[in-house]
Amino acid sequence: MSAIxxxxxxxxxxxxxFSVRRNTRLRLTDVEGGANVAMLFYNPQNLTERYNAxxxxxxxxxxxxxxxxxxxxxxxRIFCSIVSDxxxxxxxxxxxxxxxxxxxxxxxxxxxxHRNDWHQNGFDSFLVELAKYGMKRRDLAAxxxxxxxxxxxxxxxxxxxxSAAKPGATVELRFEMDTLILFHTCPHPLDPAxxxxxKTVRFDLFEGPAALEDDACRLSAPENxxxxxxxxxxxxxxxx
Amino acid sequence: xxxxxxxxxxxxxxxxxxxxxxxxxxxxxxxxxFRILDLEGNQAADTLFFNADDPHERYSACDTIREQGxxxxxxxxxxxxxxxxxxxxxxxxxVGRHDTLGGACATxxxxxxxxxxxxxxxxxxxxxxxxxxxxxxxxxxKRDIAHNINFFMNVPVTAQGGLTFADGLSARxxxxxxxxxxxxxxxxxNCPQLNNPCNAYNPTPVEVLIWDAGA
Numbered sequence: 001m002s003a004i005x006x007x008x009x010x011x012x013x014x015x016x017x018f019s020v021r022r023n024t025r026l027r028l029t030d031v032e033g034g035a036n037v038a039m040l041f042y043n044p045q046n047l048t049e050r051y052n053a054x055x056x057x058x059x060x061x062x063x064x065x066x067x068x069x070x071x072x073x074x075x076x077r078i079f080c081s082i083v084s085d086x087x088x089x090x091x092x093x094x095x096x097x098x099x100x101x102x103x104x105x106x107x108x109x110x111x112x113x114h115r116n117d118w119h120q121n122g123f124d125s126f127l128v129e130l131a132k133y134g135m136k137r138r139d140l141a142a143x144x145x146x147x148x149x150x151x152x153x154x155x156x157x158x159x160x161x162x163s164a165a166k167p168g169a170t171v172e173l174r175f176e177m178d179t180l181i182l183f184h185t186c187p188h189p190l191d192p193a194x195x196x197x198x199k200t201v202r203f204d205l206f207e208g209p210a211a212l213e214d215d216a217c218r219l220s221a222p223e224n225x226x227x228x229x230x231x232x233x234x235x236x237x238x239x240x
Numbered sequence: 241x242x243x244x245x246x247x248x249x250x251x252x253x254x255x256x257x258x259x260x261x262x263x264x265x266x267x268x269x270x271x272x273x274f275r276i277l278d279l280e281g282n283q284a285a286d287t288l289f290f291n292a293d294d295p296h297e298r299y300s301a302c303d304t305i306r307e308q309g310x311x312x313x314x315x316x317x318x319x320x321x322x323x324x325x326x327x328x329x330x331x332x333x334x335v336g337r338h339d340t341l342g343g344a345c346a347t348x349x350x351x352x353x354x355x356x357x358x359x360x361x362x363x364x365x366x367x368x369x370x371x372x373x374x375x376x377x378x379x380x381x382k383r384d385i386a387h388n389i390n391f392f393m394n395v396p397v398t399a400q401g402g403l404t405f406a407d408g409l410s411a412r413x414x415x416x417x418x419x420x421x422x423x424x425x426x427x428x429x430n431c432p433q434l435n436n437p438c439n440a441y442n443p444t445p446v447e448v449l450i451w452d453a454g455a
Contacts, residue, residue, distance in 0.1 A: 054341060058342045058395075063397045063401045074365075093305055093341065098324060100324065137322065151399065157309060
């Protein structure tokens with residue numbers, strides 16, 4: 001395996017952001033099982049280009065995200081490919097927890113009383129990270145919720161599946177263009193856990209090889225072949 | 241859930257036919273009832289809502305799906321904003337379900353979905369972007385063009401997590417109606433899509449109608 005650029009662990013309820021270069025890999029590990037990692041993607045050169053969940057879903061005829069899928073921007077380009085996934089089903093429809101949801105489910109726990117074990121929520125976490133790049137609530141798109149499975153029945157009813165949690169589950173992303181990543185580890189808004197979840201997420205950033213012509217993500221759907229071609233044109237033409 | 245309206249078109253205070261490929265941007269005030277009528281059948285009305293008193297508060301598909309626990313929009317659905325506040329309530333629906341997962345077509349996503357040479361074709365996002373450019377007084381731009389509702393489109397999810405673009409449930413004369421819970425700017429792109437069998441490759445007009453509060 002390539003040399004690790006940076007590794008760390010984060011407890012639930014934290015947030016961070018960083019930019020990665022094309023072909024950087026990000027591996028997330030749900031150490032104990034039951035964590036949630038909410039994530040958003042932006043083009044650092046043009047922040048109005050951002051992750052688009054509807055395009056990602058409809059281009060690949062999928063509701064869940066897993067190995068072989070590509071995550072699309074609103075400009076028809078691929079931010080990253082899911083090159084491996086031992087969890088199997090990640091949500092990108094249910095959004096974030098907010099102050100009201102967290103207080104209703106798990107009660108209020110302020111910073112004053114609980115210090116850094118306060119009940120931080122996902123919406124506020126993203127607002128803080130967005131502001132670091134001059135962005136606001138308007139820039140908050142539908143996010144990915146890694147390690148959270150939400151299924152849908154024939155009548156359209158959604159259900160969070162806690163049994164999908166696996167200790168040690170990993171998902172690995174290969175970035176197909178330079179990307180600003182925003183993420184937080186606040187609980188999924190539909191997590192039925194009786195207490196505010198206290199989980200550990202490990203992340204590893206490392207360099208890896210570029211996608212080859214026979215790459216599994218490129219070939220997983222004809223749509224993705226065209227998405228990779230849009231990336232090729234973008235990189236051949238843009239000056240950065 | 242299918243439910244017919246008691247309101248007659250003759251008593252509407254506003255009526256307008258929106259051709260395919262055009263946009264319609266209009267304020268519907270709190271308490272007023274707003275209807276979209278599928279004039280010829282299976283026409284997608286890609287729709288966004290903004291708070292007319294603070295246009296940076298907007299319709300949120302995520303909040304709407306999560307709070308009602310269902311991916312379909314139909315009678316009884318409360319359309320929620322990104323601040324998780326009620327914007328409109330669906331009061332009648334003769335179709336049965338509407339999509340809010342699939343988003344709008346765009347020239348860029350058309351290249352991925354259909355073919356790279358499909359770029360130079362009209363798309364909903366171009367209509368949305370022209371709408372915000374021609375209505376600068378609202379202070380909206382590309383960042384505010386988020387995930388919309390596709391009224392009259394049927395996009396079921398399978399138990400295995402697949403997304404299917406099924407045959408439409410709508411037909412000539414079917415409609416969906418909603419009551420505004422706040423003053424809202426409605427922005428519709430009447431979809432010009434020529435590459436998708438969902439509208440039989442034939443984009444057609446829709447009609448919008450508004451009734452006064454208490455009608």
